[in-house]
Every structure is written in C-alpha cells, then in structure tokens.
Amino acid sequence: MAAQQKVETLIAGEQLRLKLHDEKVIKDRRYHLRTYPNCFIAQELLDWLVSHKEAPDRATAVCLMQQLMDHNIVHHVCDKRLIFKDAKLLYRFRKDDGTFPFNTEMKVFMHGQRLYEHITGDNNSILELREELGVSYHRSFPGCQLIDWLLQNSEAESRRQGLELCCALQEHGIIQHVAKQHDFFDSGLLYQFCINFRRRRRLSELLNKNDEETTASIQEENHPxxxxxxxxxxxxxxxxxxxxxxxxxxxxxxxxxxxxxxxxxxxxxxxxxxxxxxxxxxxxxxxxxxxxxxxxxxxxxxxxxxxxxxxxxxxxxxxxxxxxxxxxxxxxxxxxxxxxxxxxxxxxxxxxxxxxxxxxx
CATH class of the missing domain: 2.30.42.10 (PDZ domain)
Known part of the structure; x- marks a missing residue:
C-alpha cells in the first residue's frame, strides 16, 4: 500500500508539473538580482490550485504541496525550507533543476511507466480479457508472456533478467497477481498493471488516501x-x-x-x-x-x-x-x-x- 501510494503521488506530481508549465505558472523568476529558472511562487500556485478546483481552500492546498515536498518532488529553490509556506517564496520541481533523486525505486517506477505506455500502445497488446480459476480479468497477461514481450522488445537480455524486472515491478506496486495471491512467476499465472499511468490524477486524491491511512493509524493508537x-x-x-x-x-x-x-x-x-x-x-x-x-x-x-x-x-x-x-x-x-x-x-x-x-x- 505504501509503495503504491508513493507511485500515485509521483504521477500526480508529474501531471501537475506539466500542466503548470503549459499554463506558464512555472517560469523564470528574478529575485535579488538573481534569476531562478523554472520556478513558481507559492502564493500564486495556491491561487491556481484553488481556482482550478485542485483544492477546496488554501489550507488544503498547502497540505497537498507539503506532500509533494515530503516525497522530494518539490523543494525550495535554496533548500533552506522543509515546510511549504503560503508566502512569496520561490519553489521548484526537482525534475526541472536536475535534483530529483533517481534511486533504485525511482528507476523501477520510470521503467514501469515506460513499459505501460509501450504495452498499452501496442496494436497487438498482450493485455487481454483472460480467465483464471473460473474468474475473468480484463487487461491481464500471463507472467511468461510478459517476459516474452520484454525479450522481444529488448527490455531484458535473458529470462532471468526479465523475471527480476517483473519481481521489482510487483514489489513497487506497479503490477500484481490478479487475485493478489502469488508473487511473480515465469508461468501461466495472470497478472495486471495495478496503476493506470494515463489516468488524470487530482491532487485531492492524495489526501483521501492519507485519510484512510490516518483512520487505520488512529485505530492502532486507540488499541488498549x-x-x-x-x-x-x-x-x-x-x-x-x-x-x-x-x-x-x-x-x-x-x-x-x-x-x-x-x-x-x-x-x-x-x-x-x-x-x-x-x-x-x-x-x-x-x-x-x-x-x-x-x-x-x-x-x-x-x-x-x-x-x-x-x-x-x-x-x-x-x-x-x-x-x-x-x-x-x-x-x-x-x-x-x-x-x-x-x-x-x-x-x-x-x-x-x-x-x-x-x-x-
């Protein structure tokens, strides 16, 4: 659950970044005789989030942007502030200044996104309606067929390497067994992408998911x-x-x-x-x-x-x-x-x- 939540946050952040570029909210800013490229002003961004109904009010918008900061998606231009403030301060997406942390987790995420785009755009896509144990599953694929596809499209050099990649995709919440009962195997077991990378995310979804985790946390804290x-x-x-x-x-x-x-x-x-x-x-x-x-x-x-x-x-x-x-x-x-x-x-x-x-x- 935590891995999938992080992936959803990354996608929502990237979709927001691209939209802000399109609407010129992100642009070069000059402050104290210095130019900061590809920045946004916090107050202006919060105005935009509320006016575009990405957040019901400014306080919620601040919470949403704080989540993006907590996930290293957004940061203050000088990295001096860890808290997102409703003020005339300059912030920037880490993807726009090359400071995004491309660790193993991020590499797996980006690889999974690229595979999803390629597979869903293929005229002979491996994603089909299939049946396992009498239950039908839309847009599913056998594990062995995904590895075949990886080999055919030069995404893996061997079946072992393909298996390792698929296991990593499952571990990071990108694919899963259709009934969530098995790890990934090079076999006829059916799997699905559990993330639709193309779906438009609203930032408010991030708080909704956190509310579910908060409820579980409260129940645990109120345990005798x-x-x-x-x-x-x-x-x-x-x-x-x-x-x-x-x-x-x-x-x-x-x-x-x-x-x-x-x-x-x-x-x-x-x-x-x-x-x-x-x-x-x-x-x-x-x-x-x-x-x-x-x-x-x-x-x-x-x-x-x-x-x-x-x-x-x-x-x-x-x-x-x-x-x-x-x-x-x-x-x-x-x-x-x-x-x-x-x-x-x-x-x-x-x-x-x-x-x-x-x-x-």
Missing amino acids: DSPFCLHKSPPLEGNSAFQSGNKNIPPFKTLFTFLNFTCEELLTPSAPFTKRVLTVIGDALGWGFVIRGVAPCYVQAVDPGSPAAAAGVKVRQFVCQVNGKCVLYLDYRTVTRLVMTGPRTVELEKLILFPVLDHWG
Missing part, C-alpha cells in the same frame, strides 16, 4: 495496549514529560462517549460545551501539545512546561478552529500541518465539555 490510549490509566507522576489525563479517571462509558461525539453534535446549540479561544506562542521547541482524532480532533497530551500549558491548553479538549479556520472536519495530521505551517503564534478555539467532564480540564 497503546501508550497513548485514552482508555488506560495515566502514567504515574515523574514517568512522563506529558500529561495524558487526570488522576481521577472517569468511567469507561464517559470516556467512550467523549471520543464518539460527531462534528454535528458539537455544533448544536444544546451541546454541553463551552468555546474558549487560546493563544499559544511557540518557542524554539514548538508548542508542546499533541492532537489526535479524525473529525473532530482533540488534545491528547500536553507538555506541562510548554507554551501550550501556559496558555491553558489541556487534554481532552476538542479543537474547533486554528487561526480562524474551522478544523472540526479535518483529521489530526491536517490540523497539525496547519499549526506547523502557520505563524509562530497560534490561535486555537477549543470546545470544552461541561459540567459532567469538567474535571478533565
């Missing part, structure tokens, strides 16, 4: 054996730098109810919550609080000596807004990025449950 699980008793004093709850633990039913409030329930006038705006001024170490949850998010832990603690942030408070933007419907990773990519001073609007759970903080 997880050290961050809110269902467990808090650590003894002195054993942790973070406060994860009050000593007087509420009953499990109360905790379960807290974690299962929906966004709509939080926003109803009759909801047992009070809103409070807190201003947290980060220091050299950050802000000092941990957010978890998927729509809505809540504060899971607070460093007792941090700026967050000084501002009054406490555990088990729902996060409603960050710097004036509603974040109730966002997952914790997106909210965290909003905080990290914003100003050093963060304004948080929190929903605080009362009176039953008021002793939580």
